Amino acid sequence: MPFANLSGDPEQDYFADGMVVEIAAALSRFKSIFVIASGSTLSFKGKAVSPQEVGRQLGVRYVLEGSVRKAGNRVRIAVQLMDAADGSQTWSNRFEDTLEDVFEVQDKVALSVASVIEPTVQAAEVRRASRRPTENMGSYDLYLRARALRQDNFSRAETLEALDLLNRAIAIDPDFGPALILAAQCHHNLFTNGWSDDSEAGRRQIIALAHRALKVAGDDADVLASVALWLSMHEQGLDTPRNLIDRAMALNPGSSLVWQWSGSLLTQSNPGLAAEHIETAMRLDPIGSNRAGQVFNMGIVRFLQQRYSEAASLFTEYVQRTDNPVGYAYLAASYGHLGRLDEAKSALARRPELTSSPVGSSIFLNRDPKIRQALLDGIGMAEGKTPPDAAEDG
Numbered sequence: 001m002p003f004a005n006l007s008g009d010p011e012q013d014y015f016a017d018g019m020v021v022e023i024a025a026a027l028s029r030f031k032s033i034f035v036i037a038s039g040s041t042l043s044f045k046g047k048a049v050s051p052q053e054v055g056r057q058l059g060v061r062y063v064l065e066g067s068v069r070k071a072g073n074r075v076r077i078a079v080q081l082m083d084a085a086d087g088s089q090t091w092s093n094r095f096e097d098t099l100e101d102v103f104e105v106q107d108k109v110a111l112s113v114a115s116v117i118e119p120t121v122q123a124a125e126v127r128r129a130s131r132r133p134t135e136n137m138g139s140y141d142l143y144l145r146a147r148a149l150r151q152d153n154f155s156r157a158e159t160l161e162a163l164d165l166l167n168r169a170i171a172i173d174p175d176f177g178p179a180l181i182l183a184a185q186c187h188h189n190l191f192t193n194g195w196s197d198d199s200e201a202g203r204r205q206i207i208a209l210a211h212r213a214l215k216v217a218g219d220d221a222d223v224l225a226s227v228a229l230w231l232s233m234h235e236q237g238l239d240t241p242r243n244l245i246d247r248a249m250a251l252n253p254g255s256s257l258v259w260q261w262s263g264s265l266l267t268q269s270n271p272g273l274a275a276e277h278i279e280t281a282m283r284l285d286p287i288g289s290n291r292a293g294q295v296f297n298m299g300i301v302r303f304l305q306q307r308y309s310e311a312a313s314l315f316t317e318y319v320q321r322t323d324n325p326v327g328y329a330y331l332a333a334s335y336g337h338l339g340r341l342d343e344a345k346s347a348l349a350r351r352p353e354l355t356s357s358p359v360g361s362s363i364f365l366n367r368d369p370k371i372r373q374a375l376l377d378g379i380g381m382a383e384g385k386t387p388p389d390a391a392e393d394g
Helices: 010-027 038-044 051-058 102-130 139-150 156-172 177-192 199-216 221-234 241-251 256-266 271-284 291-304 308-321 325-338 341-353 369-382
Strands: 062-071 074-083 089-098
Touching: 010 038, 010 062, 010 074, 010 102, 038 051, 051 062, 062 102, 074 102, 089 102, 102 139, 139 156, 139 177, 156 177, 177 199, 177 221, 199 221, 221 241, 221 256, 241 256, 256 271, 256 291, 271 291, 291 308, 291 325, 291 369, 308 325, 308 341, 325 341, 325 369, 341 369
Parallel strands: none
Antiparallel strands: 062 074, 074 089
């Protein structure tokens, strides 16, 4: 919606209108959100209309409102996301900055708002879809229900249930890129945790689904970044993942998932930069559904940097969020390197309850010899073996 100019200066209308244009442009980069063009929304300028009326006229489920107040060289921008069905507030925030560079302020606020709105809308839609019987769902709602299962629980049962929903979504719409790549992620989870009846068939399925997603959704930043990550792990000799990540970053620099997967790809080659990218992902989406993945990826970085205390804290949060055997393996190894053997043994004891797959079979061990050796050394110490010469926790 047009932002209200509360500055008492009609000449500041240009700034408020520009803010609407920039936010609409930033939101349009997220392929999961249908955004009405700013030209249509600006036609409501100066009119007293409710979110419900706007929703009916424009055919939208959510309305973003805002106001701009300028005082001297500072500006305060308030925004709120409204549910057009009942007029309730879904999210709100306030931004303050100087006006030394008007366009830079508009860009910064637009990116900040867009990066929060996308996961907020997705979470609201997931909650809505979760209340509906799956028999009456279309492809998108089935995908949302699968996302709800995958958000913070990586158990075998939830993964298989999510995969069933995604297979149904893909059957309805074979070119639905987000469903294809989320199905690839489910197969990856089954493969990694030793939950697949046929690991090699699962690996081939990951590759096939990723290539299908790339073919039909090559302009979706989140899909591109996810394709890059899964192919980098499962398709040998592929030299394109970094190029795909760079394309994704150019398409949508406000996507938390793109920054997270970029950090994951950089873990081996540049751990310091990897940490910066994952921290950016955390700033863009600090409390969203990707939190578990963020802390796991940061835990891997800290583990590789031999910062085992930080790694242990991160993996502790991870296994609290997700009952996942890979997380327990890394937690045990972190404690092993720290000499906290009782905690290491406790973490290691949890893993066989979740999978029969040996620690050495994890794909995460095969991505980097240094990570593999450090993890196996830590596991060995957790099992009471003679500790190797290991670097001190830094």
